[in-house]
Amino acid sequence: MKSFTRHSPSSLNLFAASPALFVLEKIMGHRQPGNAPMYRGTAVEDGVTHGLMNPAASPDECNDVAFKKYDTISALSSDKRREEYRATIPAMVQLALEELRPYGIPTDCQKFVEWRPKGLVYPIVGYLDYHWSDHNITIDLKTSEKMPSAVKVAHARQISLYVTSNNADARACYVTPKKHTTYQIENVDAHRNALHQMALRCEAFLALSEDPEFFKSITIPDLDSFYWAGPARELAFQHWKI
Template sequence: MMANAFERHGLDHLSASSINLFVAQPAMWAMQKLMGRKTGVGPSAHRGTSIEVGVEMGLFDHNASVDACQEAAVSRFNQLTALSSHPGVDKERSAVAPAVAIGLAELRQYGVPAAADDNRQHRIEVTLAGVPVPFIGWLDFWFPDHGIIVDLKTQARLSSKISDPHARQGAIYHAAHGNAEIRFAYVTPQKVGVYKLEDPHSHLSRVVSIAQSIERFLSLSADGEVLTRSLSPDFDSFYWNDPGARTAAEQIWGLAPEGPVAGQ
């Protein structure tokens, strides 16, 4: 049986983050997926990871004090940024504890989420018509008694609606759990907003369209480097702020990005 375009490039699945990166920064997508050049993340991403640690702790154990959940979150942030010289570390650290408190105050109203057999998060895998490889992801919080899936997002400034990339993520979750209501909880250090995903089917159509665009792109060549070099990075995007990403770009495209790089 002839391999499809994904398999020829060693790609056996897709994810919401993968298709969203392809839309936002196709050159970085190709650099990561086709050439195996991984890039780091900044303190804002570590802030999100750390807040989720604290909120998860407090949701699965309602007896855990908010202080203990905050301490666990800040400890995780300190671990993740221990070697970072990024100037934004202190600012992001200061946002962790208040966001954990606000997130718990909102989400503990839903009760205790269901835990997977070997993990608190539930792995999902779904195959969509027209896409030859499955989508894989992880649910943040699944409340089966309410039929609700809640995905936690952290922000510096509160959104007034679900973003398109997040809507695509939610559509994939909905396809995997067809009867579940998908909600996104946007948490900042000051407030929280919880929004229901409306019309997930329309967003799922966009997911399929993007996946098919990736497939067409991959079918142009069996050489991942050729495909990667056919694209060009947008160095004005925050995606390229990581010094390692800039270095990789210079090696692949022969480009020396202009201007200062955050963290250097």
């Protein structure tokens, strides 16, 4: 597939979870619009990053950074939850800073990571959130409505990529509007190997044809899945006639 140039943990997780949506987004180019939870996650991360890089920054200052980001990226959104999610940003920024400021000022923020394991045509790439070289700790910030009882497998795969070159202590920091906690990623090598295996199968899939219509003919959307809510549902009818 000539238009395909690289893998990411999110695209590989999508390929595993919903091949038809992978076809729709990555092969046919119909990217789904953002939503309030996504916008909030991006905004909270901006506010937290400002607070980590500037230890003396006040809560209001960090919140202003987050609000500015949220309002900018959600300006054209029709998501009815927009104001509801905006209201939870200050609490999440402050909870995340409570959790992460004790580590000190990060050495790296949003650092590009590229991995080229044997057998792959395309690299697997991503951007780690925070790395502290003095502790050799890498942490990815995740925002959520509910606190998970353990690291989600998709997140563990993602974070395993970020410590490929430095064998850092990999962790996931989860923040909800009311809680925060950090989980250590166990079995990092196994999660990274899973990412490699997913990429190998993704490339075998992509090698089947250069024709997007072919991939439509061998996949089918699961309309009961949350992946096919909103605009994607209309596209399922348009392209798969279901």
